[in-house]
Amino acid sequence: MRGFFDEVQHYKLLQLIHNKVKCRTTLWLIRKWLRAPIRVNGRLYKRRKGLPQGSPLSPLLSNILLDTLDKHLKGKGLKFVRYADDFSIYTKTKAAARKVGNEVYLFLKNRLDLPINREKSGIRRPNNFELLGHGFVPTYKKGEKGRYQLIVNKEGWVNLKRKLKVATKKTMPYSIKERLHKLKAIWMGWVNNYRLASIHHKLKQLDEWLRNRLRYCIWHDWKKLERKRKNLIRLGVPQGQAYAWSRTRKGGWAVAQSPILITTITLSGLRRKGYESMMDYYLKFKPQIQ
Numbered sequence: 001m002r003g004f005f006d007e008v009q010h011y012k013l014l015q016l017i018h019n020k021v022k023c024r025t026t027l028w029l030i031r032k033w034l035r036a037p038i039r040v041n042g043r044l045y046k047r048r049k050g051l052p053q054g055s056p057l058s059p060l061l062s063n064i065l066l067d068t069l070d071k072h073l074k075g076k077g078l079k080f081v082r083y084a085d086d087f088s089i090y091t092k093t094k095a096a097a098r099k100v101g102n103e104v105y106l107f108l109k110n111r112l113d114l115p116i117n118r119e120k121s122g123i124r125r126p127n128n129f130e131l132l133g134h135g136f137v138p139t140y141k142k143g144e145k146g147r148y149q150l151i152v153n154k155e156g157w158v159n160l161k162r163k164l165k166v167a168t169k170k171t172m173p174y175s176i177k178e179r180l181h182k183l184k185a186i187w188m189g190w191v192n193n194y195r196l197a198s199i200h201h202k203l204k205q206l207d208e209w210l211r212n213r214l215r216y217c218i219w220h221d222w223k224k225l226e227r228k229r230k231n232l233i234r235l236g237v238p239q240g241q242a243y244a245w246s247r248t249r250k251g252g253w254a255v256a257q258s259p260i261l262i263t264t265i266t267l268s269g270l271r272r273k274g275y276e277s278m279m280d281y282y283l284k285f286k287p288q289i290q
Contacts (some may be wrong), residue, residue: 002117004085005058006050009113010034013065033057059084065112072107076100081131088131097123134197150197157202160190164206168213170220170252179217180274183210187278195286200279207277214275215265216256235264 013034018027036052037044051058062084073080073089078100080089089104091097101123108114126136126148133156136148167182174182191203222228225246232242245260255261267275 002115004062004114005053007114008051008062008065009049012113013061016064016068017061030061068112069104069108072111073104076103083132086132088129094123133194152194152197152199152202156190156194157206160187161206161209164210165213168210168217170217174217176214176218176273179214184276188281191278191282192285195282199282203279203282207279210278211267211270211275212253212256214270215261216252218265219252219255219261232260232264235269237264 010031014027014031017030021027034051035047038047039045051061066082066085066087069087070080070082078089078091080087082088089097089100091100101121105116108116127138129136130153133153135151135153137151139147139149141147163186164183167179167186172179219228222231229242229246232245233239237245248255248260250258250260267277
């Protein structure tokens with residue numbers, strides 16, 4: 001829908017609320033909130049349509065309005081997904097998609113007085129379509145022609161890796177426990193959001209990369225050569241080997257990916273510090289799609 005929050009007609013919304021809520025005070029407060037004037041360049045303008053954004057009341061009222069659309073689509077027996085003003089409807093053929101699209105266009109125009117965004121709307125095959133950061137690809141399994149699985153789009157992976165990289169900058173003055181806590185706060189919400197998607201392979205690779213970033217931070221925190229040597233000895237490295245490794249000419253990132261740290265700062269050692277891999281969490285809470 002084009003400019004949904006700017007195009008909501010107040011009389012339509014208020015009528016839908018009145019059908020369920022008979023409290024005059026509540027209706028009066030909602031009407032006052034909807035019609036609060038807008039300040040533009042220091043001047044106040046009256047508002048006769050649209051929802052003020054930034055308030056938790058806006059998505060609630062928008063769902064009340066679009067619940068009419070949901071019930072219409074359910075009554076037609078259609079499969080669809082809607083999140084706020086973004087929605088997609090799924091059909092088996094292109095002809096059926098064109099017919100449903102025209103019906104929905106007329107329903108929104110005539111019943112809810114809402115315009116459709118023609119630029120974003122269209123008929124697409126699953127592998128050319130994205131919804132809420134998800135994409136669709138064939139399952140590539142024998143005997144499952146025409147079946148698709150959810151994946152995370154490229155932007156979703158890029159954003160996650162960028163945030164993890166910021167939290168694992170070697171110059172950030174965090175202890176290992178503080179860093180792990182910040183990392184978990186970043187990836188836990190992301191994994192929960194995309195847990196329905198097929199992310200096993202990429203998540204495993206990202207886990208390996210993240211562990212190396214943590215090793216890099218630890219190596220940087222040791223700073224002095226003698227301190228590196230003593231810490232390597234504490235981790236079970238023979239004295240002669242610890243001396244040689246502590247004097248390596250490799251850069252910090254190369255050391256993090258080498259046996260110097262992979263064999264000393266192990267996965268079990270990181271877990272004792274509070275580390276939990278994204279893959280373990282994903283497998284623990286991954287729901288099964290029927």
